Amino acid sequence: MSLPSFKLLRPRNVEDALGFLHRYEKEGVQICAGGTDLLPSMKQRLFSPAYVMDIRGIEELTHIRVVPGLGVELGSLVKLSAIEDSGFIATHYPVLREAVMTVASPILRNMGTLGGNLCLDTRCLWYNQSLQWRKSCGYCIKKDGDLCHVAPGGKVCWAVFSGDSAAALLCLHAEIEIASPKGRRRIPLADLYTNIGDDRMRLGKSEILTRIFLPEASAGYSGVYRKLRLRGSIDYPLAGVAVAIRKKGKIIDDARVAITGVNPAPRLVKDATHALIGREMNEHAAMVVGELAARVAKPLTTSLLTPEYRREMIKVFAKQSASRATPSGPSIRD
């Protein structure tokens, strides 16, 4: 399969990149970081932009920087493998490392970037197919068509957000920086996502995700990420649960649970936090977490396994992860 024709832009810094986005906005520019999500989709003609802007050359976005008192700042072009290899992340933000290590495969993590993983296109078996294949189902609402096959007759797109790292970052209350010709703004990661399958992000056509911030307050949480997969490697999550917990003595001081792979956006299970703070972790508390997580999950027939099973696994994984993230001993900070 060949790629559709396009012109290649290779900015060296954020300013140039923004300039390109602005200049070619009408013709259409597709930002390409690692390319592991975009290029296969372009072969399938899900995207046929006039310009592809390869931003890997922007060196200012490739750092992992510890900012004392504030936390950690990650450039959006940090390779997933660099996060995996970072001792600092492993020690202080273990849930992120766990999640990143489940992404695709080692070789794809050498290519894929954190920013790219957060900006992943939403996925659906009726969408991530070749042009020829999509023709045979009459296309779908997300691309070239006007109906949804997973919710028959539906007019809303239910394609699923399928990034692993976002769930972990939601648990860490990560923030992101978005650069635009008007300047830079910083928003909670959660605010990036719309939960609409075919319009997944609040990222303007002339904007770039530049940085990810891990607050220092989130450091030291014990964390667990569990991914539902049929193969041990080279895949997107069929469901994913991230849990980050901080304890004081035996009591849970703070807890965050996020899910991915089952909705058009990664979602924080906010009720789980309320349900756990001030309590001890036990079988019952873990089960409550599971129930609450499952309540947020709205899987449909977008992927290989049945929606009911995937929702069930959100419940089971959340329960198991909550327990695993809360070892009976003292927590990391004690």
Next chain:
Amino acid sequence: MSDFAIIGKPVALIDSAGKTTGQGKYTDDLSMPGMLIGKILHSPLPHARIKRINPTKAVKLEGVVSVVVGTDAPNKYGILPVGHDETALAVDKVRYVGDNVACVVATSESIAEQALELIDVEYEPLPAYFDPEEAMKAESDLIHDHRPHNIEKEYHHVFGDPGAGFAQADAIVEGRYVAGEVTHAAMEPHSTLAYFELDALTGEEGRLVVQSSTQVPYYLQHKLSIVLDKPMAQIRVIKPLVGGGFGGKSEIIPLEIIAAVAARKAKAPVKITYTREEVFWAHRGRPRTIIDLKTGVKRDGSLTAVAAKVIQDGGAYCSYGVVTILYSGALLGALYDIPNIQYDGFRVLTNKPACGAMRGHGTVNVRFAFESQLDELALKIGMDPYDIRKRNLLKPPCVTVNGLRVQSYGLPECIEKVVKASDWAARRAEYKQKYNGTVRRGLGLACSHYVSGAANSIIRSDMPHSTVNIKIERDGGVVVYTGASDIGQGSDTMVAQIAAEVLGCTLGRIKVIAADTDLTPVDIGSYSSRVTFMNGNATMRAAEDAKKKIIAAAARKMQCFEADVLMRDDWVWKQGTKPPWERTTTAGIAEVSGHVDGQVLRGSLQQKRKDEGPKDFMTFEEAAVSAMDFAGAVSGTGAYAPPKDARGGGHKGGGVGPSPAYSYSAQVVDAGVDTETGEVTVHKVWAAHDCGRALNPVAVEGQVIGSVWMGLGQALQEEFVWKDGLLMNPGMLEYKSPSAVESPEVVTFIVESIDPEGPFGAKEASEGSLAAVIPAVANAIFDATGMRLRESPFTPERVLSGIRKVMGLKKINMTNDVDPTEPHTLREHGGSLWFKGKGPQRHEMDPARKPALSREQ
């Protein structure tokens, strides 16, 4: 020291360096001046009449050379003589989503892809059939007009007296088993490069040359001849390196014919390489299968009768279907001693890609059902799964009730090996005692077998199935010309080993020229695990033929009887004297022969040897040179045809199943089942395989592990996910062939039963071990959880659904309400049902109905 110099020694595949360095060429690696690229337009509809194809716009695109359509080559073909139902490109109808409609030939891939979008095709949609049991009810709108009720073929076999057998039984178990559809997913996508030579005498189109990723170059030559109306002698098929087959390249795949037709029309070399999606549409994999199985045993565990009704969802074309449905019945025999067998097999056409032959062809899904049911029976009569299998062993040499001749039979030893190595009884007891959280562990045992080639070839004749020629070079080099198709299993290496062993020369002397219809004599192909047995035997005979001439000359030189000439390791010596390598005085000889470089120095060598007078030993090279002195050219030829008494019973369909020899396998699987998630982890597999004699142990091990591993994929995670004829996962990303992460350790035991007719006693090694692992996993899951899964693959949702059921917990609803412990029908993917099983007409309620239809046209 073993009896053999080369046989039985682990040898690197002789083409392995080409593979590890990138030097070896596969078809898609080839190119030639003026070569064009072909791209195929596929049907978006599962069943439709083609009203009109208008390629005008496509032809006008700059860079497009021609557009090929069905009427350019309307002759029908198919791998089986009874199944000629395919054309290069659709002539009147399309029969599945992905069927071949037209082919664009252009100067580049991207231009060809663009041109595909410009071809205007008008279809008249027809009702389509996606479920075999539904398809069988059809009275009209048949997929092929000559196949009433969409039944490609049905067989009803009765051997012995099944009624009486069941009457004698103390326990009977009956159940429906359903196996999902799997495919080969060989790493190399199919590719074909075709071009015509111009004839010097006529100035017109001359010979056709086709290089293709195929397991069956001679069949390809034959079918090209049919479709292109060209004598086989005018067609040369060359098989470059092939990146895996597993049966997926064991018949003629559409692109192979299309490329040749396109080369003719474009008057230029054309290469077509499938995208991965096209590979999935070309398919020819293992069909979804419904097995209604009934088995009876006596209290002592002995089998009294088996009745099987098998329905295969064969897809839109016959392919190997008739053979598949026959194997499914025939291979109920030859593993255990079953006195009475009833078999009803239905190969059904549906509007889906054609199924064909896949590793373990025909036996795998039925074996899953049988070995599962055997454990159910054992439980019912309170017997250990190990004991019930031991109780029902064959007593060879024998002929089974359905006419299969069994001579060598290593199954008992296979079972003993894996039971001992896995510490079967103790480990099972231990697992019953201790649980680890939500995870239960269990062991499962199962057996399987496979043919070492079919005793009857597809095109019935008494001609040999394999012929091999050998040429001895003037410097003692040995060139073996074999039609055997190495597809990665190592047949070139096998041929080299056998030739070297027989000739008593070193492997370094052997050059193998393989699978080129111009150069190599006929071998019917690499399928049904026939190559080692049949081509190996032919190689042996060819080598013996050449050896005879060398020995005659050596005997004359050494002044001894021919029977007293020994050859090994590049030495030739007289019986009764010390082998040359044990002598102290060989230095001089080695020097003379060791430095002779081919024919230029041959004369002087000859002179020198003459001057030296008679000897009682010589080098291989000297012997070969002497043979040429006496006999002129030294060559050998050998052929193999299976013996008449191995060719099976005379009943209708009795030609499929018989084999000159069967391989045997027994396996124990150690699996953990998470009762909260349904995830199954296979920790270890002990696999014993009886391959007669292991000619190359490292290759045999590789084949056994590969089979077991591929079976694990089918057992746990691989399946075609269907929605109304749409394949939902046509790619490597979503078709989950296992990665290194979940692939367990496979401990192999090679059992050598030494077959009386196999080359050096060898039988097949590449397929027989696949089938056992699926029921072994099912049996291990039962051992761990008490839950019997009768629907494969055992994906976590199926497992959890079953566990919830036996534990009486909240139900997990599966699609179509199929209960994997008692499946009643085939399962489809959820989602929009706009085909409604009645053809591609959008459902009336479907809001996208009108715009979508207009877009298609």
Next chain:
Amino acid sequence: MKKELIELKVNGRRHELAIEPSKLLLDTLREDLGLTGSKRGCDDSSCGACAVLLDGTPMLACTMLAAAYQCDGGGNEVTTVEGVAEHGALAAIQKAYGDWGGSQCGYCTPGFMMTVKSLLDNNPEPTEEEIKRALSSNLCRCTGYTQMYEAVKAAIKAEQQGTNV
């Protein structure tokens, strides 16, 4: 689309090429440089048969735009399977894959050569777990991976004994 002039450094040699900006590195290697060792096995960046090293790190050539990996800044050195053999002889890992059955049909082998080369270049004594993880980047359909572990271990041993130096 118009072709552009680009410069690639592959296996230590510089090449000037005119290619379309949309051309994949894999196609450029195979079609423009005749380096057909890297294979195409899928179209969805999953199988790993096209793996090459970029400055020593394994990446998928089917998911890289050739024009984006020019050797303009000094970096971006591409190594393909054709660059693995050493001084005209098989590298230890190549020999071991042959000897131990790590390669059957061989189509995935070039990809594995690159992953394993990178693994051993960066970590001469990997644990079993590390080998397994590295191998999980590539799909193989013949071997079930088991014999590859033997091959990798044999290659490590050979390197340590200097048999291939």
